[in-house]
Every structure is written in structure tokens, then in C-alpha cells.
Amino acid sequence: MKFFWKIYFSFTALFLASFGLFGIWMIQINFEKSYQKALEEGEQDNRMFQLAFEMSYQNDGIVSVTAGSVVQNLAGTGDIYRIYNSDGLIYQNQETGIDSPLWLQLTEEKPSGYTLIRKNRRTWLVYACRSVLGSSTYYLENLKDISDIYFDKESYYDWYTVVVLILTIVTAVLVYLVTHILTHSIHELSSTARGFTGGNYGIRARERGSDEIAGLAHDFNEMADTISEKMQELEEQARRQEDFTASFAHELKTPLTSIIGYADMLRTVECTKEETFEAVNYIFQQGKRLESLSFKLLELIVAEKQEYDFRPLCVEELVQDAVRLTETGRKEKEICLTVRVEKGIMTGDRDLLVSMLTNLLDNARKAVSEHGQIRIRGRNKAGGYLLSISDNGCGMEEKDLARITEAFYMVDKSRARKEGGAGLGMTLCSRILDLHDAKWKISSIPGKGTSIALWFPGEKEGQNI
Numbered sequence: 001m002k003f004f005w006k007i008y009f010s011f012t013a014l015f016l017a018s019f020g021l022f023g024i025w026m027i028q029i030n031f032e033k034s035y036q037k038a039l040e041e042g043e044q045d046n047r048m049f050q051l052a053f054e055m056s057y058q059n060d061g062i063v064s065v066t067a068g069s070v071v072q073n074l075a076g077t078g079d080i081y082r083i084y085n086s087d088g089l090i091y092q093n094q095e096t097g098i099d100s101p102l103w104l105q106l107t108e109e110k111p112s113g114y115t116l117i118r119k120n121r122r123t124w125l126v127y128a129c130r131s132v133l134g135s136s137t138y139y140l141e142n143l144k145d146i147s148d149i150y151f152d153k154e155s156y157y158d159w160y161t162v163v164v165l166i167l168t169i170v171t172a173v174l175v176y177l178v179t180h181i182l183t184h185s186i187h188e189l190s191s192t193a194r195g196f197t198g199g200n201y202g203i204r205a206r207e208r209g210s211d212e213i214a215g216l217a218h219d220f221n222e223m224a225d226t227i228s229e230k231m232q233e234l235e236e237q238a239r240r241q242e243d244f245t246a247s248f249a250h251e252l253k254t255p256l257t258s259i260i261g262y263a264d265m266l267r268t269v270e271c272t273k274e275e276t277f278e279a280v281n282y283i284f285q286q287g288k289r290l291e292s293l294s295f296k297l298l299e300l301i302v303a304e305k306q307e308y309d310f311r312p313l314c315v316e317e318l319v320q321d322a323v324r325l326t327e328t329g330r331k332e333k334e335i336c337l338t339v340r341v342e343k344g345i346m347t348g349d350r351d352l353l354v355s356m357l358t359n360l361l362d363n364a365r366k367a368v369s370e371h372g373q374i375r376i377r378g379r380n381k382a383g384g385y386l387l388s389i390s391d392n393g394c395g396m397e398e399k400d401l402a403r404i405t406e407a408f409y410m411v412d413k414s415r416a417r418k419e420g421g422a423g424l425g426m427t428l429c430s431r432i433l434d435l436h437d438a439k440w441k442i443s444s445i446p447g448k449g450t451s452i453a454l455w456f457p458g459e460k461e462g463q464n465i
Contacts, residue, residue, distance in 0.1 A: 046127035084139035103139035106130040185213045255286035308349040315344040322357035341378035356432040359425035367393030390451035396444040405430040
């Protein structure tokens with residue numbers, strides 16, 4: 001059964017049951033009050049009858065006369081009065097055809113009592129008392145017609161049945177409308193969920209109010225946002241894997257094609273000494289390129305799986321090692337390098353940090369033209385050490401900055417391959433920074449240069465740069 005109908009039938013049944021029980025209780029309370037009042041009046045009339053009879057009694061011979069005189073004075077009550085002695089009925093003011101055995105049950109220990117007698121849809125309240133006058137014992141009885149009380153009760157039930165029927169119809173309609181309003185948000189949320197399941201990942205539930213359903217809609221939206229983000233991440237990861245596979249295949253194909261072509265030429269064609277040297281030299285260069293590519297890939301794989309022993313390192317020494325390793329390439333382009341590094345300590349693995357700085361300096365060398373400039377700055381800051389490398393090279397577009405850490409991604413592929421790059425340097429730098437809990441910020445302006453700020457935390461966590 002749907003939740004809508006569960007709420008509908010539950011509310012309807014609960015409301016009608018509550019109203020029905022309340023109405024029955026009210027009718028019963030009203031009946032009990034009327035019945036109790038009739039008992040009190042019947043008892044009071046019986047006592048007055050007894051008192052008047054005992055005060056008017058003279059002797060056994062004139063009991064009927066005495067009773068008639070007393071009943072005449074009590075005629076306004078509308079009751080039926082009877083007098084019994086040990087022989088039976090000796091007086092009644094009106095014939096009713098109703099026999100009452102109550103007087104036979106009275107004794108000295110139980111001198112009075114009452115009972116109900118129902119006959120011909122009429123209900124009589126019978127009160128009787130025992131009166132001893134001289135040597136004679138009399139039983140005084142009065143019958144009170146309380147049929148109206150029961151008639152009223154039945155009338156109330158009939159009237160209430162009609163009211164309940166009308167109320168059932170009204171309640172059914174109102175509860176249906178209220179239930180529809182209450183479950184409308186659930187229907188919308190369900191429809192939104194189906195749409196999301198069907199592939200509309202941009203759909204979101206409307207958040208109205210501050211009740212539980214609004215909270216559920218908010219939770220659904222957060223879940224949908226998280227799933228969408230994860231899907232985008234998976235799609236981006238899949239794209240990167242495809243790009244990595246395509247780029248890797250291309251990086252292998254180009255040198256292998258050259259190696260195979262020149263090797264085949266040496267194998268099948270009679271070449272001069274100069275041609276042979278040129279072909280062998282080209283094979284050697286492409287082989288070194290493949291060797292460099294394999295080393296870079298190996299570094300990427302090992303960087304995450306190997307365990308390192310981080311130690312305090314002198315920043316100046318790390319920078320000097322990286323500068324020395326990249327000196328040959330800068331001299332070829334007559335690049336001006338300025339280094340201003342304060343004395344400081346950087347905790348980490350020496351080989352990884354030197355490799356990272358070497359890659360960054362080598363990228364800067366490739367980016368600048370001849371007679372360009374590269375600057376290295378380093379200074380201590382609260383909680384760590386800030387190192388920056390900047391150049392006045394070609395710079396990068398905003399869209400390139402977001403992808404430079406992807407494997408095999410190159411801003412200018414022709415220039416990168418000419419310089420001997422494979423698009424793995426920045427990927428490796430990013431992995432090394434992650435291993436050292438360091439952060440970086442890259443700023444670049446096309447045609448003016450690039451600046452990379454590296455923040456290495458000390459004993460405390462790193463801060464934004």
C-alpha cells in the first residue's frame with residue numbers, strides 16, 4: 001500500500017474512532033446523569049410515600065382509605081403507588097398490568113430497594129420499602145416511568161449515527177486534501193529521485209520549510225551533489241587515463257618509428273660513413289629519450305609506493321644541487337639565474353626534493369628564450385619555509401594551469417619535444433609535494449612568465465600561500 005493511502009486511512013480511522021468514542025461517551029454520560037436523577041427522585045418519592053402513609057395510618061381497616069388520601073396528595077408526581085401486606089396487594093392507584101416481585105425480597109435486614117422492569121417498550125423504575133405499623137407489616141411501592149430517558153438515549157444514538165455518517169464524508173474529503181498536501185513534497189522528491197536515476201544528474205529537489213521532508217530534500221540534494229561530483233571526478237579520471245594511454249602510446253611511437261626506420265635503413269641500404277654516423281646518432285638520441293621516459297614513469301610509480309625517511313635538510317644545499325644539475329641547459333641558452341635563499345631547514349627526502357627542484361628549473365629553462373631570466377627566492381616564514389621559482393618566459397593560459405599536473409600534458413607539444421620533455425615533470429612534482437604535505441601556487445601570465453610558490457611546513461601544518 002502506498003504511503004499516501006496509509007496516511008489517509010490511518011488519519012480517517014483515527015479521527016472517526018476518536019469522534020465516535022467521544023460521542024458515545026458523551027451520550028452515555030448524559031444518560032447516566034438522567035438515570036441517576038431518576039433514581040434519586042424515585043427514592044425520594046418512595047420515602048415521602050412511606051412518611052405520609054405512616055403519619056396518616058390509623059388501623060388496618062382503613063388502609064385503603066388512608067392510602068387513597070396519601071396518593072391523592074402525591075398525585076402530582078405521576079407515579080403509580082401500591083401497598084402490600086403479607087397476603088398480597090391491598091391497594092394501587094392505577095392498573096398497569098406490571099407485576100413486581102420486589103416487595104417479596106424486602107426483609108428486616110433489607111427494608112428497601114429498587115429494580116427496573118421493562119414491558120412493551122416501556123421502562124419502569126420500581127422502589128419499594130418495608131413499613132411496620134403496630135403488629136402489621138406493609139410494603140409500600142411506587143413505579144416511576146423512566147422510558148423517556150431510554151427513548152432520549154436511542155434518539156441521541158440515531159441522531160449521532162447520522163452526524164457520524166455526514167462527518168465521515170466530510171472527514172474523508174478533508175483528510176484526503178490534507179494528506180495530499182503533506183505527501184506532495186514526497187511525490188516531488190520521489191519524482192526527482194527517479195529523474196536523477198534516469199540520468200538527469202542536474203535535477204534537484206525543492207527545499208521548502210524546515211520540517212523533516214525539507215530536511216530529507218536537503219539531504220537528497222547534498223547526496224546528489226556528492227554523486228555528481230564523484231561522477232565528474234570519475235569521468236575526469238577516465239579522460240586522464242585515456243589521455244595518458246594515448247600520450248604514452250604516442251611518446252613511444254615517435255622514437256620507436258625513428259629507431260626502426262633508421263635501423264632498417266642501416267640493415268638494407270649501403271650508406272656512407274657520414275650517413276651511418278647520423279643514423280646511429282639519431283637512434284642513440286631516441287633511445288636516450290625512451291630511457292628518460294621510462295625513468296620518469298618509474299619515478300612516478302615509486303614515489304607513491306616507496307617508504308621514505310624524512311630528515312631535516314639544508315635548503316641552500318638542495319637549491320645548489322638542483323642549480324648544478326641544470327647548469328648545462330642554461331648555459332646553452334645563456335640564461336641569467338639569480339638565487340637569493342635564506343638559510344633554512346626543510347624536512348623531507350633529499351633525492352625527491354632535488355628531483356622536484358630540478359624539474360621546476362628545467363621547465364623554467366624550456367619556457368624562457370635565449371638570454372632569459374630565472375629567479376629563485378627563499379625565506380623563512382612562521383611555521384615553515386617559502387621557496388619561489390619565477391621566470392620571464394612564455395607563460396601559460398588559465399586553462400593550461402588546471403591541467404599541467406596531468407601525465408603527458410604539454411602546453412606547447414612541439415617545443416616540449418624539441419627540448420626533450422615528455423610532460424611528466426609537473427606530475428612528478430605534484431606527487432612529491434603531496435608526500436611532503438607541502439603546497440604550491442602557480443601564477444602565470446601569457447607572454448610575461450610564470451611564478452611557482454612552494455610552501456613547506458615546519459613542525460606545524462602548512463598555511464595558505
